[in-house]
Amino acid sequence: MVRIEGISKVYNTGLPDEMLAITDVSLEIGRGEMVVLKGPSGSGKTTLLGIIGCMVRPTQGKVVINDKDVVKLPERFLTQIRRKTFGFIFQHFNLIPGISVRENVCLPLYPTNIPHAVMKDRVQAVLKSLEIHHKINTEVTRLSGGEKQRVAIARALINDPEMLLADEPTAHLDSKLSEDLIVILRRLSAEGKTIIIASHDTIVYDKPYLNRIVEMRHGKVIDVVLREPLPAIQ
């Protein structure tokens, strides 16, 4: 599903603050896998996640998503790929303040021509599956950290993407909420979604049901652990 070959990313090329974020990274992730990109802060996890999700354009290398090289594609095609293929869960939730849970979750659907009734049903369904539907009309800044995270997941799922990308999803959650989140992600994986998580939290990468743990340091992949995961929970 995702194949990365010899990817490098340099930020601020030619400027005094030029920074090499990742160097010569190659990786392959299959459909339905649950993968963790593990490593300390500054190791290049977020950049690699951004490259996989077509949010960051690599300086060098090849990114093949569903058999299509996306590196040279114009921005409007990348947008379509982002919309159809990926759902993003950001480190700081990145919800739009001042609007309700419903509006935040609907945002990815606004620029589509999906009928209003379908949109309404989808929002209800996704919020219900994440047990946050009772907060549908609440303004997002009034939610707790765990609730915000569920809304962010709901927004990522509203387009029914093939792949879910989560950047440090437990960074602002306590251990109980982090465990709850992992349960949700595991369930989504069981439903057939490919899940890629960038995290340096042991709660995330010590789980036995992960298919692959990619360890990064100083912008390089130093180790890839492949596992036969435990059967998915029902």
Next chain:
Amino acid sequence: MKKHYRILEYALSSLLRRKYKNLALFFIYTLIVCLLSSVMFLTHSLKQEAINVFIDAPELIVQRLLGGRHDLIPLSYVDTIKSFPGVATVTPRFWGYYYDSLTGGNYTVMALTSNASLNLITGRMPEEGECAVGKGVAQARQLDINDALFFTLASEQKLMLKVVGIFTANSSVLTNDLVIFDKNDVIRFFALDKAKATDLMVKINNESEIATVANKIKRTLPDTRPITRSEILRTYENVFNWRGGMALVLFCGALLAFFIFAWDKATGLSAEERQEIGILKAIGWETSDVLTLKFWESTVISFTSFLTGVILGYIHVFEFGGTIFVPILKGWSILFPPFDPMPYIDLYQIVVIFFLTVVPYLASTIIPSWKAAIADPDTIMRT
């Protein structure tokens, strides 16, 4: 269509989200449009006044100068001028200025002449012992038909005249400070020599001969000063152009303020706005969707501000007489009684204000958004 409707809906909710910022923006924008449109409405109205005054102006006026000073003109000159070929009529005019200490205004007191294009609102034109007043004077002195109007003569005696008519004219400049008396009353009022008039109004058969007749009068009667309508027009033009120039200064000031305001918007998006664009792009919004959103946001702000500003400008100028600019734009002679600009509106003016305010604002909000939206979501959120 559904897509645009939803983006518009989201644009409105975005505006409400930042309601204090947007209210401040709306207030400043409206104020600037109001200033610009007030200046435009007022200068246009003043120019129209000038044209209307010109319509009522005589073709040729003959005054007498003594030692460089305006003096009364002997009525014996009437027959001399009448004898020139091309002259149709010569009418003596009896008039002068009167300072009304009660209201602090200057009135033009004039004997009734046949060419004055005055429209009576009520009553009739005066006979001896009576007067007719312009609408502005009637309002200033709260006069109605059959009321008595007192004047203080040079001899400190009081002159009481009965108001028998209230009139308007094409130009409110004429309506506002004019009082019409019977000829004998004017002579008594200003203690004029019965053999003299204030000036002579000359009607010429062929307009192209006005300058020739004026020259002939000057040569034959060297102590006279013939003033043609074109010279009067030039004087008015100078006066109104000067005022127009002042208006232009104000206009430029307001415009400059607007461009500073637009530049401030154009110099960049706030971190919050950039973050929002980045999120929208990351979750699948195309650059064109982001631009549509920004277009709707700017359109709502600029159109509501534009319409409110123009309406407030109209009310300011035509309902409240342009209170802010009147001391600069009008001359001393028409400062009092109050001058009400006539509502002359030109669609061209509205279009000019639109292009000077709405278009730069739309550009100044959409261009930075476009610059941000064409980048990768990650780049947008990082910068």
